[in-house]
Amino acid sequence: MGIVNTTPDSFSDGGHCLDAQSAIRHALQLQEEGADILDVGGESTRPGAALVPADEERRRVLPVISELVRQGCVVSVDTKKPEVMRAALDVGAAMVNDVMALQAQGALETVAASGAAVCLMHMQGDPQTMQRVPSYVNVIEEVQFFLQERVRICEASGILRKRLLIDPGFGFGKTLQHNLQLLKHLDRLQVLGIPVLAGLSRKSILGQLTGRESGQREFAGVAAHLIAVAHGARVLRVHQVSAMRDALAIWNAVEET
Numbered sequence: 001m002g003i004v005n006t007t008p009d010s011f012s013d014g015g016h017c018l019d020a021q022s023a024i025r026h027a028l029q030l031q032e033e034g035a036d037i038l039d040v041g042g043e044s045t046r047p048g049a050a051l052v053p054a055d056e057e058r059r060r061v062l063p064v065i066s067e068l069v070r071q072g073c074v075v076s077v078d079t080k081k082p083e084v085m086r087a088a089l090d091v092g093a094a095m096v097n098d099v100m101a102l103q104a105q106g107a108l109e110t111v112a113a114s115g116a117a118v119c120l121m122h123m124q125g126d127p128q129t130m131q132r133v134p135s136y137v138n139v140i141e142e143v144q145f146f147l148q149e150r151v152r153i154c155e156a157s158g159i160l161r162k163r164l165l166i167d168p169g170f171g172f173g174k175t176l177q178h179n180l181q182l183l184k185h186l187d188r189l190q191v192l193g194i195p196v197l198a199g200l201s202r203k204s205i206l207g208q209l210t211g212r213e214s215g216q217r218e219f220a221g222v223a224a225h226l227i228a229v230a231h232g233a234r235v236l237r238v239h240q241v242s243a244m245r246d247a248l249a250i251w252n253a254v255e256e257t
Contacts, residue, residue, distance in 0.1 A: 001037040001076065001237040002030030003201065006060040007044045007052075020063040027068055034245040037095065039237060040064050040088075041078030045099050045172070047131040054083045066091040076119070082106035089114045097237075099123050099172060101150045112157045119165040119197050119235075120150045124173025131173065139178045140185045143168050148192055165235060167197040171204060179205045183224065186231035198228035199237035222247045 004027045006020075027038045042060035043052040052060075061077060061084070068075050069092030076095035077088035082104055085096050094116055101120035102108045111118045122143045124134055136142050147166045154164060166189060168182045189196050200206065206220040207213065218240050225236045226247055238244045 001039050001197070001235055002027065002033070002035030002241045003237060003239050004030070004038055004040045004064065005044070006040065006042045006064055020067070023064045024067050027064065027073065028071070030241045031073055033242040035241045037074050037076050037235070038068055039076040039078050039097055040068070040093075041097075042084070043079065043081075045078075045127045047127060047171075049127045054081050057081060057084050058087050062087055062091055065093050069093070076117075080104055080107070082110045085110045089116055095119065097121075097167075099127075099169070101147075102154065103150075108153070108157050108159075112154075112159050115163075117163045117165065118154070118159065119167050120147060120154070121167035121172065121197075122146050122169040127172075134173045134175050134178060136178060139174065139181055140188055143182060144188055144192070147189065147194075151192060151194060161194065164194050165197045166192060166194045167199060170198065170200050176205055176208050179203075183227055183231070186228055186233060190232045195234040196228075196232055197235040197237060198225060198233035200224040200228065201238040201240070218243055226251060 004023055006023045030038060040061050042057040057079065065075050065077060065088050075093045076097045077085060077093045078097045079085055080098050080100040085107060095118065096111055096116055097119045098107065099121045100123065102111060102118065151164060155161060168189065170179050170182065186196065201221045202214045202217045206217040206224060210217065210220050212220065221238065222243055225238065225244060229251060236244055
């Protein structure tokens, strides 16, 4: 999954794709590098990010999604707002990637009424406050329980399991130690029987461990995502697709030998 941020304030690439044509060019480049899914977002979810009105979010993402769908791309919309979900699905988005796991009023019904896939992510708190004092008794068990409950609620609302992905939410209301524990024990989520998405690209956990700025974390990100694959992740959400594709080519060759 290649990341396409149409935002001025995303933590590592804000402002790079502010106009639709720049975002479309970037997305098509990611597809050429091997992205299977293009994840288009119009509101930053970095810690402390400002809220974006739904009209502005739609203005940012809909022209990009429409054109990418026209060109045959598989597109995911990265949003927590039901009204943005509906608009993106109406122009052909195949998936909703929601950091709130369809908890916003109307989100569950919006996705249930479509045939779209959905990724349910765990987040403690919200982007404005999530990194102030993250606290868990047992982060692995709590994340697993939350995702299990969201899967159950989705199924009860008519969203088939085959349409679901789950994401432990690395960096979303977690300390460095919480993130490392989740990565080490990511295989615990496999008991839910739902494909796991891992998104560690350029995140602060990598900077804390390497001392690198966000734009210099490619190698650390490849390492972290390979660990995630080793522990059961099946979808990787990344900024630099070609590097991850190369790493996975070696990984898969060894695994298939």
